[in-house]
Amino acid sequence: MTDASTELPDDAFDDTTADAVDEIKEARLWHKDGWMARVIKNEDDDGWAVEMIKDGEPEPALVGPWTMGRDKKNPKPLDTSAFNTLVKTASEVLRRHEQQLRAQMHKRIGIRTDDGDVDVTLDIVPDEYEPYATLTAFDAFGEQIAQVRVAPNFKLTKARAESWAEGGFGRIE
Incomplete structure (x- = not known):
């Protein structure tokens, strides 16, 4: 009202x-x-x-x-002071919400392999109809080694990243 x-x-x-x-x-x-x-x-x-x-x-x-x-x-x-404080607070709420969403949609784990250090990332694409995620491996120079599509609920853990690397970065079921 x-x-x-x-x-x-x-x-x-x-x-x-x-x-x-x-x-x-x-x-x-x-x-x-x-x-x-x-x-x-x-x-x-x-x-x-x-x-x-x-x-x-x-x-x-x-x-x-x-x-x-x-x-x-x-x-x-x-008044001006109250409005400015409210804008600052609301902007901070939005910024934190965006950071939290970004953190939920992007994960990174570093692992060691026989060929050197590898960064494995999981990026979730929250499509309304067909959400999915991509699992990507990068070498120590930032060059992409492999990329596979996985389910959006895929849980990236160090053990799973190491297992993927040990399997030659092949397709994940």
């Missing part, structure tokens, strides 16, 4: 109108530098919350509690 003064037109998040909404600085709504801060009624209790939405994204990057104003009924108005 948002206050009428904070409601936006249905096309406010449409990429074609993003340029038209350059800068808004209202008590419960700020839009600046690709970010929108919106103070909303907290549905979980009697208080208020603020959501930070990056332009072009369908979901908020951050939703958190917001401070009550002096009258203990209405929310404290947004």
Whole structure:
């Protein structure tokens, strides 16, 4: 439930109108530098919350509690300092989420073989219809030795990488 003064037109998040909404600085709504801060009624209790939405994204990057104003009924108005802090926090949340996703989609293990050190990587391709992963071996100079396609749920461990190397980097079932 948002206050009428904070409601936006249905096309406010449409990429074609993003340029038209350059800068808004209202008590419960700020839009600046690709970010929108919106103070909303907290549905979980009697208080208020603020959501930070990056332009072009369908979901908020951050939703958190917001401070009550002096009258203990209405929310404290947004200001430059609060908006800048919210942008910094929401950006950090997105950055950490991207790092976590990248870490889940890419694994690397170093092994020793008779021919020298080898790096084995697993890269998951999260295709909506046919996800898969590629297992790749690189020599000490970064040259690709082998690459095979594996199931997206393939677990890369040191033992499996060593076994693959011992088998001549052939196909993995």
